[in-house]
Amino acid sequence: MRRTVSIFGSTGSIGRNTVDLLLRQGGADVYDVKVLTGARNIKLLAEQAILLDAEIVVTAASSLLDALVEALDGTGIIATAGGGALRDAAKIKVDWAMSAIVGSAGLAPTMEMAKHAGILALANKESLVCAGELIKGTCAKSGCTLLPVDSEHCAIYQALAGGENRDISRIILTASGGPFRNWTSDQMADATLEQAMAHPNWDMGQRISIDSATMFNKALEVIEAHQLFDVSADQIEVIVHPQSIIHSMIEYNDYSVIAQMAAPDMRGAIGFALNWPERPPLPVKQLDFATISQLDFATPDETRFPALRLARRVLEIGGLAGAVFNAAKESALDRFISADIGFLDMAQLVETVLESLHVKAGRSSSLEGLETVMAIDKEAREMGQQWMPE
Numbered sequence: 001m002r003r004t005v006s007i008f009g010s011t012g013s014i015g016r017n018t019v020d021l022l023l024r025q026g027g028a029d030v031y032d033v034k035v036l037t038g039a040r041n042i043k044l045l046a047e048q049a050i051l052l053d054a055e056i057v058v059t060a061a062s063s064l065l066d067a068l069v070e071a072l073d074g075t076g077i078i079a080t081a082g083g084g085a086l087r088d089a090a091k092i093k094v095d096w097a098m099s100a101i102v103g104s105a106g107l108a109p110t111m112e113m114a115k116h117a118g119i120l121a122l123a124n125k126e127s128l129v130c131a132g133e134l135i136k137g138t139c140a141k142s143g144c145t146l147l148p149v150d151s152e153h154c155a156i157y158q159a160l161a162g163g164e165n166r167d168i169s170r171i172i173l174t175a176s177g178g179p180f181r182n183w184t185s186d187q188m189a190d191a192t193l194e195q196a197m198a199h200p201n202w203d204m205g206q207r208i209s210i211d212s213a214t215m216f217n218k219a220l221e222v223i224e225a226h227q228l229f230d231v232s233a234d235q236i237e238v239i240v241h242p243q244s245i246i247h248s249m250i251e252y253n254d255y256s257v258i259a260q261m262a263a264p265d266m267r268g269a270i271g272f273a274l275n276w277p278e279r280p281p282l283p284v285k286q287l288d289f290a291t292i293s294q295l296d297f298a299t300p301d302e303t304r305f306p307a308l309r310l311a312r313r314v315l316e317i318g319g320l321a322g323a324v325f326n327a328a329k330e331s332a333l334d335r336f337i338s339a340d341i342g343f344l345d346m347a348q349l350v351e352t353v354l355e356s357l358h359v360k361a362g363r364s365s366s367l368e369g370l371e372t373v374m375a376i377d378k379e380a381r382e383m384g385q386q387w388m389p390e
């Protein structure tokens with residue numbers, strides 16, 4: 001029997017790599033693809049659906065439904081659109097589901113996948129940042145296995161093989177440092193959109209690339225690590241590692257350190273989740289240690305990159321501070337992309353919104369339900385849109 005799968009966010013960077021792996025591992029002959037979803041890249045979405053013989057294809061953009069229907073004409077593939085269609089598609093039972101919709105837009109579908117998938121491959125880190133307790137509780141209740149797809153958290157998951165969470169002394173998340181690793185604050189103040197998108201190691205989408213440049217992506221991963229591995233803020237350390245060869249490390253109580261190493265290719269983490277618990281060959285570059293001249297490490301500068309300090313503040317506040325943090329971050333990112341604020345303004349905006357709502361956020365919990373999470377998300381987002389630089 002073919003394995004049933006769904007990919008939410010199939011036209012993004014993670015989604016495209018997931019489709020690539022499915023095709024390399026037998027495509028429709030091996031996998032019964034129930035759902036593919038995307039946003040505005042209708043041409044690619046339709047091409048993927050035809051290649052994988054998908055049953056249902058969803059575009060988040062309701063205005064593009066006619067274009068999707070036309071692109072799939074004669075294939076027998078069902079085309080739907082909109083947020084409601086995304087949630088309905090996520091309710092379809094599958095053996096394996098990829099959650100790769102970027103941002104809080106992926107939260108509601110991820111909740112449904114947690115209820116109805118056998119394995120949830122989670123690339124949408126925002127789900128755990130905004131509603132970690134709710135997502136984990138849902139998985140526990142449904143029996144869904146949660147596998148992290150972020151390269152760092154996938155590395156930690158692998159390094160834990162044979163170990164227990166209670167034996168962890170530290171989790172060490174590695175960060176490339178992004179394109180501005182050696183820039184001064186004055187230089188970063190004038191950084192352009194194009195410069196912020198030029199990641200030195202990873203091929204990622206626009207929003208994640210910019211988040212890497214600000215280190216907000218790493219800040220989200222600190223919060224995600226707290227949720228995934230049940231460790232305190234004091235047990236999570238970020239270290240700059242420009243080569244991106246070591247994806248993350250665990251230090252155990254006996255001070256032994258286990259590191260996971262691989263070439264910087266997201267198909268490694270995706271392939272691990274797709275094939276788990278087996279480990280077949282993957283189309284990633286094999287490390288040649290004879291040619292790796294050195295591995296560098298440095299402490300991140302939290303004056304130039306305050307996002308990491310704000311992540312620890314989120315963990316200190318608790319409750320729904322993660323939802324506030326993420327909504328403010330997404331609002332700041334939108335405004336930077338539209339040239340409404342500067343590069344360094346993004347962190348100032350996030351800190352202002354977080355401190356304005358910290359009391360309310362700390363008194364709430366994602367266990368109150370998705371509506372509560374989305375309500376404070378909306379409030380933080382609106383506050384972020386109104387914020388003005390001093």
